[in-house]
Amino acid sequence: MNETKKNFTIGVLPQPKIGSCSRRFAGSFIESPDLCPIAKQVLSECGGLPIAISTVGRALQYKSKEIWKNALRQLRKATPDHISGLKIDVYGKIELSYDCLESEEAKSCLLLCCLYNKSSYIPIEDLIRHMLGLGLFKDIESVADGRNSVIASIDILKSCFLLMDSKKEGCVEMHEVVRDVALSIASKSENTIVASHGVKLKDWPKSGVHRQFYTSTVMTSSGIDNRRDGTKPKLLLVSCTDASSIPPNTILDGMEKLKVLEMRRANLESILPSLPCLKHLQTLCLEHCILQDVSVIGELQTLLILSLRNSDIKELPSKIGYLSNLRLLDLARCDNLLKISPGVISSFGKLEELYMGGTSVRWMAWEQGKWVANMILLELLSIRHLTTLEIGLLVLIPEIIQENITFFNNLERFKISIGSQYAFWDVTSCENHLRLQHNSDDVWSEICDLGLRKLQS
Known part of the structure; x- marks a missing residue:
């Protein structure tokens, strides 16, 4: 792993501020006669480090005396041999x-966040799609x-x-120290995480890595040596430096158990024929890629x-309609996408989210002096x-809206542009948007008259 090393400072609080800091995060109840002696010993183990006091204090907030005693025992025995310097003082506190x-689910979410490079933004939408694909949720419908x-x-x-x-x-972010500690925690579990960033493909992953569950790399265009020692990962994230990068045809060898595959900024025309071997795949994100026939x-x-966001495709062919279990389809910013074969959209009977x-x-089309809905819109x-x-429409057709009031009022999340079909939004944006490009007053009046209460709000 050829990552650039950098120095960073973790401040130490003076003694008078340790008490107020601990009360802030653990609560004033730690001053009770029964708990105070144990709490002081636990805080002593934190060494005055704010990141340690905050994580330990919040973790033990409102917990019983027995749990505080157990925490003290854990802190005193935390001696990792692979984390050096000041980080070792924080390790046990973050692990606790x-x-x-x-x-x-929160534990799984944290470990997935480790896959992102240091100091990078972590898109919440990525976490959602990855965790859904891995089946990490209980009792969701x-x-x-x-x-x-x-x-x-x-x-x-x-x-x-x-x-x-x-x-x-x-987005969210993860402190560099928390990430290093979380990666260390993950390396000891059955579901090992291997995160490699800024390395040449031929050097990743290193041989000898076993029990590989999550694998992540930011790749150069040098190619990847697919040595995996018989491991069967469930998630693979691959991000190249630009869309002209061509991964080797063997990149998916030994990946039959994959549940989540994400590849970004690559020419995948030679990779696509290998996809059918992924019989367990539930989340597929091929973004900013050259794809052509999908x-x-x-x-x-x-x-x-399925996300093909920002990728080079011209058509969504009829065979995509076989994906009858699809719940989320993201084709946003595929600006060359001109055609969706008849019957494809209507075959997605379980679809919940469309971008x-x-x-x-x-x-829609202009016929006989008026705008009419094309079949693809009626299927939608x-x-x-x-x-x-998330969609852009050239015009608002009152007749179509009137016949589908329930459809629009069922929308919980939306980004709709009227007047331009080329409107797009940041994928990380969480807010609902209604963008009126032309004659906005007239269009707004129509929306109000048609009773589109969700769009009005």
Whole structure:
């Protein structure tokens, strides 16, 4: 792993501030006569490090004396031999905070965040799609349920200071020290994470890596040596430096158990024929890629999530209609996408989320002096489980709206542009948008008159 090493500072609090800091995160109840002696010993183990006090304090907040005693024992025995310098002082505290998480989904979410490079934004939407594909949620019935579970997990992790808010909307960040400790935790579990960034493909992954579960790399265009020692990963994330990068044909060898495959910025024309071997795949994201004919994707009938966002495709062929279990389809910013074969959209009877902003698909046509809906738009309006829609329409056709009031009022999340079909939005944006390009007053009046209450809000 050829990552650039950099120095960073972790401040140490003076003694007078340690008490107030600990009360802030653990609560004033730690001053009770019964708990105070143990709490002082635990805080002593934190060495005055704010990141340690905050993570440990929040993890043990409102916990019993017995749990505090057990925490003290864990802190005193935490002696990792592969983390050096000041990081070793923080290791046990962050590990304790992780162990105290009561939500297995929150733990899985944290480990997935380790796959992102240091100091990078972590898109929440990526976490949602990956966790859904890996089947890490319990008792969910929809993509929306999964999204809510991820957001709840992120809130838990932020409250424990294991994740941080990001300046970029729809993203979170992870402190460099937390990431290193979390990677160390993951390396000891059955579901090993191997994260390699900034390495040449031929050097990744290193031989001798076993029990590989998650693998991630930011690749150069040098090619990848597919030595995996018989491992069967469930998630593979590959990001090249530019869309002209051509991964070797063998990159998916030994990957039959994959549930999540994400490849970005690559020419995948030679890779697509290998996709049918992925019989367990549930999330497929081929983004910013050169793809051309994607018919073969239709053979992946276990797919729940398909994203071709920002990729070079001209047609969504009829074979894609075989994906009858699809719950989320993202074709946003595929600006060369002109045609969707008849019957494809209507075959997605379970589809819940559709992202089509910034495509060249013609949803309507000008015939005999008026705008009429094309068949593809009528197919879209027939999907009864759709709750999320991103789309650009040239005009608002009142007759079509009147016949499909229920469809539009069922939308919980939407980004809709009227007046331009090429409108697009940042994938990380969480807010609903209604963009009126031309004659906005007239269009708004029509929306109000038609009773589109969700769009009005």
